Amino acid sequence: MDRAAGLPIRTPDQRLRVFVSSTLKELEPERRAARAAIERLRLAPVMFELGARPHPPQQLYRAYLDQSDVFVGIYWEHYGWIAPGEEVSGLEDEYLLAPRDMPKLIYLKQPAQRDERLDELLGRIRDDDTASYTPFSTSEQLADLITADLATLLAERFDASRAASVGSGGVGAAGKPGAAAASGPAAASGDPAASAASAGEHDASTSGTDHIPVPYTEAVGRDREVATLLDWLGHGAERIITLVGPGGIGKSRLAIEVARSAGEPFDRVTFVALEHVLDPADVLPAIARELGVRDAGDQPLSRQLGAARAGRRDLIVLDSFEQVISAAGDVMALLNDLPDATFLVTSRARLRVRGERVFDVEPLGLPPDPARASLEAISTADAVRLFVTRARAADPRFELTDENADGVARICRALEGVPLAIELAAARIRALTPAAMLGRLDKMLPLLVTAARDIPERQRTIQATVEWSIDLLSPEARALFVRLGVFAGDFSLDAVEAVTARAPWATDLLGTLLELVDGSLLRQHDDAGVPLFSMLVPVREIASARFDAEPDAAAVRRVHGEHYLRLAAEVEPLLEGSTQSAALQRLDAERDNIRAAFRHLISVRMVDPVARAVWRLFLYWWIRSQLTEAKAWMEDILHADLPLRDHTRAIAMGFTSWVALSQPGPEVDSGPIEWSLALFHAVGDRLGESGALTALSIACAASTPPDLERADKLQRRALELVSAEEHPTFAALFKDAFGALTLLRGDVDGAIGIYEEVLEDARRSGDVFVESITLANSGWARLARGEARPDLFSRNLELSLQLSNDDGIAYALEGLAACAAVAGDVDRVGVLLGAADTVRVRTGLVGQRSNTTYRPFVERILASDGAAAFEAARARGRGMSRRAALDLALAPVEPAEPAEPAGPTGPAEATGAAGASGATAPAAATPAADRAPSVEPVT
Structure with a gap:
């Protein structure tokens, strides 16, 4: 060593x-x-x-x-x-x-x-x-x-x-060609204007900055943007970069950070604030002043600037350019006269000049849903970091804690990550707790105001920043902006065309929409191949308030509602089979507007078309965990004291009674189901009749005592009414329900055979939803005969995650727990059931009737010496993050040896009244949260 x-x-x-x-x-x-x-x-x-x-x-x-x-x-x-x-x-x-x-x-x-x-x-x-x-x-x-x-x-x-070896022959002290002012071409030619200009400028032989505003606070959450912009600047290929975004998004702060960090390869960075420049003709003089160049008056100013800055690499930041947008041509002329200069521009609208590279400044990153997230996950979100930083500036005692993290996260999500809005909200922390502040954000604009006197008037409130942008629009764009206040969330071009039809100012609708996009009042993005538009919350609130004051607001709202009735009719056939995923995404994209449209139409007594549209989208509400919301609409219709068509009453009664089958409560009253069944039959709605028969079959099987003979007859009739060619998804679900009934009657092998047929059909047609719930049912059927198949539940879990189907996720976790019970792994059983408990709390279906299948497995453990270990593991699972729970659930485990059935196997007890997954019929739905990506925490 x-x-x-x-x-x-x-x-x-x-x-x-x-x-x-x-x-x-x-x-x-x-x-x-x-x-x-x-x-x-x-x-x-x-x-x-x-x-x-x-x-x-x-x-x-x-x-x-x-x-x-x-x-x-x-x-x-x-x-x-x-x-x-x-x-x-x-x-x-x-x-x-x-x-x-x-x-x-x-x-x-x-x-x-x-x-x-x-x-x-x-x-x-x-x-x-x-x-x-x-x-x-x-x-x-x-x-x-x-x-x-x-x-x-x-x-x-x-x-x-x-440079050290050859002296000053053409290379300045900083190692750059032409660094000395006296060696430039203008000086050599004896141009008096250039000489005068050179006399008043900074020494260009050293790199420097000029009048870059000193930020009062740290830039939070913009490291990636700064790095990207510095990379663009460093390559030298981009000569005019425009930071575009709505008021309050942080364009100026980002530009300041980039300017402070630019350094090499620039000789000088110059910041030109244009917020008080109202005349486009004053832009070039403002640039000249900041560069220290005096206007001699005998040549165009751009040429004088070119002579003064010849051979120098300048980065010139032009801040708040939107109010002098017509000066873009002067800036382009200056680019020609300053061949080594680069412009970094902040503006609410694009310059639309040749060579412009646009950088869209986006809101700060949002925290995950606080109902599912840990304190650590919330605290690392950029929007939350900004809130905490500014809140501490207002009150040094403020800390993000388990108690207030939920409120802070919801505030940042409500404000959509807009930095100015978050800063203004955080400044109120001296007077309001996050929870109290959250309660006032329904109408946020009065809250979001600052008294700081060094802030420009147009940025002292969010309302002022938005109205500043609106004032810069053409009359047609202002009219369109107000009309768009009818929308509640993202909206498509088709929807815009519907609500602007025959408006005299909408002759060039695409051009006018583009003006709003360019002015950062609208954002445009694609979702499932559909171009969509959206507004940030503060912008939408102003548009909505202006729209409400319009004399034709009621008529436009009706047109808005009718558009979404048509959308329901268009998407209905696509919700079955291989097109299901795209149809779900299409409805997700305008979900907020669908809800707003249906609520409005119900309020103006247009209940018949709403009931029909809600019925058309039955699979959407089911898969996306909105059945309870749709049920509430149907209850409103039933209680509205209006004359109803038979079909409307059938739908409303069917919805309310079917959804009740999967909700906690006393034994279901089958009377409304019988009534809806008769009405569906009377109006000739075969699909509705089949659904009512299936719901009634489930109710019979769940009654005390169960009436399995009648349940069997009802389900067989349901299967006869709907063909797989016409309605592949519903036909498969009704067959799945028959499999669950077969299992309840004690024919385990027969049930498994039915599930295998359904799985084969679902995979052939590309129906992920049917495949998912049938895998779970098949897994429970195999457990009923003592065969643990965790692979079936693992695949069920993967597909439920793909569908964002939280209730399906819970069923999969419970199935995997049952498999672990057969293998004798008490700790795994407890953790997985604890994680499933947390998912069910989130879906609001704790204690649902169909959620009983795993209980025999638990009862055996609770009666054993492993009870204490099980309860501790279950508590651990309830507090586990979603990611950790899913990693554990999907981790490979050794296959269990065949064992005796772990639960009751009598005809009425094999898997529970509604089938193993509770997802074999409309009444035993497998709801999902609206959007529950697999990376978000369970807690």
């Missing part, structure tokens, strides 16, 4: 050496990316894992540093291990030992929840003027940054060394 310690430590070759510092474990992919980037430049990466091991680690990296030329630091969340006898970690020691004159390239992975000591180290690095400082998010982005930064560094060093 002594001999090894005395030997010099060498890298594999003697090329230019780049030392890479990071924690090894958490940044392994990033280290691989860094190594590849360095080797692409034919440089030598100096990395701990590449070194010889006879040397102690500390001696190894110190020796490597002594022989390295460039220091690359890659940091994320952890400070690193502190060795015995040391005061700092190896990560910090490496940075401290790097020579001061060694170039240091520092890269920070985002997002991050950093160790306190790492934050302290980064603070010192920020103050080190020998280090660059760049955020990144992926290993691919890191590789690109390292490649570009090392190439730039090498080029600069080459220029500097050449």
Whole structure:
């Protein structure tokens, strides 16, 4: 060991050496990316894992540093291990030992929840003027940054060394051609205007900034945007970049951050505030003033600026350009006269000039649904981080806690991540708790106001920022903006055409819509191939208030409602079979407007078409967990004291009674189901009649005592009325219900055979919903004969996640728990059932009648010595994050040996009255949350 310690430590070759510092474990992919980037430049990466091991680690990296030329630091969340006898970690020691004159390239992975000591180290690095400082998010982005930064560094060093060897022959002190003002072409020609202009400007031989506003607060949540814009600027190919977004979105703050960080390759960064410039003719003079160029008056000002700044790389930031948008042509002329300049523009509208590259400034990242998220998940969201930062500025005692995190998260979600709105709300923390503030956000505009006198008047309230943008619109665009106040959420072009038909100002509807998009009052995106438009909440609130005051508002609302009645008719046939997924997404896209339309039409007594539309979308409400909401609409219709058509009454009574079958409560009254059955038969609605027969069959099987003979006859009639060719999904669901009834009658093999047939048909037709619930039913049937098949429930879980079907997720977790019970894994049983409990709390179907299948398995455990361990595991599962619960559920387990049936197997008890998954008939629905992506936490 002594001999090894005395030997010099060498890298594999003697090329230019780049030392890479990071924690090894958490940044392994990033280290691989860094190594590849360095080797692409034919440089030598100096990395701990590449070194010889006879040397102690500390001696190894110190020796490597002594022989390295460039220091690359890659940091994320952890400070690193502190060795015995040391005061700092190896990560910090490496940075401290790097020579001061060694170039240091520092890269920070985002997002991050950093160790306190790492934050302290980064603070010192920020103050080190020998280090660059760049955020990144992926290993691919890191590789690109390292490649570009090392190439730039090498080029600069080459220029500097050449300048030192050849003197000032055409290369200035900063290593840039033409850096000295006297060597420029204008000075050589003796142009008096250029000489006058040069006399008043800053010395261009040194890089600098001019009048960049000093931010009063830290920029929160914009690291990725800053990195992207700096990358665009660094390439030099983009000469005019426009940051576009609505008022309050943070365009100016982002531009300030980019301007402060730009540095090389620019000689100078100049910030030109245009908020008080109202005449487009004053734009060029404002730029000249900030550049220190005096207007001699004998040439166009753009030419004078070109002469004064010849040979200099300028970054010119033009802030608040929307009010002088017609000056875009002057800026383009200036681009021609300043061939080495780049413009960074902030505007609520695009400039629409050649060569413009638009950067859409989006709202800050939102927290997950607080009903399902942990405090940690909420606290890392950019919108929440901004709220907490600004709240602490208003009240230093404020902390994000388990008690207030729900309110803060809901505020940020209600404000849709708009930075100005969040800042204004957070400033109210001295007077309102988050919960109290949330209660006032139904009408948010009066709350969102600041008294700060250094804020421009147009930004002191959200309302002022939006109205500022509206004032800049053409009369046609202002009229369209007001008309769009009829919409409650995202809306399609078809919907816009419907509500603007025959409006005299809508002759060029697409052009007028584009003006609103360009003015950042509308956002446009695609969903399932359908172009959709949306407004941020503060914008929509103003549009809605103006629309309500319109004399024709009632007529437009009716047109709006009729459009969504037509949409229901168009999508209905697509909800079955292979087109199901696309149809669900199409309805999801305009769900808020569908709800608003149906509620309005009911309020104006147009109940018959609403009932028909709701019935058309039955599968949507079922899959998306909205059956209870649709039931409430039907109850409103029944209680409205209106004359109803027979079909309307059949639908309303059917809905209310069928959904009640899967809800907690006393034994179901089959009378309304019988009535709806008679009405469906009378009006000739065969699908409705089949559904009523199935619901009545389930009710008979669930009665005390069960009437299985009548249930069997009813279900067979239901199967005869609907063909798989006409209604493949419903035919399969009714057959599935017959399988559940067969199981209840004690024919386990017969039930499994039925489920296999349904599964085959569902897979052939591409019906994911039918496949999902039939897998669960098949799994329970096999458990009834002592055969544990966790693979069936795992696939059921995967498909339920694909459908965002929370109730299906709960059934799958319960099935997997039952399989674990057969295998004797008490801890797994408890955790999975605890996680299922949490999902059911969220769906609001705790204690539903169909949710009884797993109970025999639990009762056996509770009667055993494992009861205490089971209860502890179940409590753990209830508090587990959604991701952790799903990872556990989907982890492979050893197959269980065949065992005796774990639960009752008598004719009336095999799997529960409504079938194993409770999803074999409309009344035993498998609801889902509206949008419950698998990455969101269960809690």
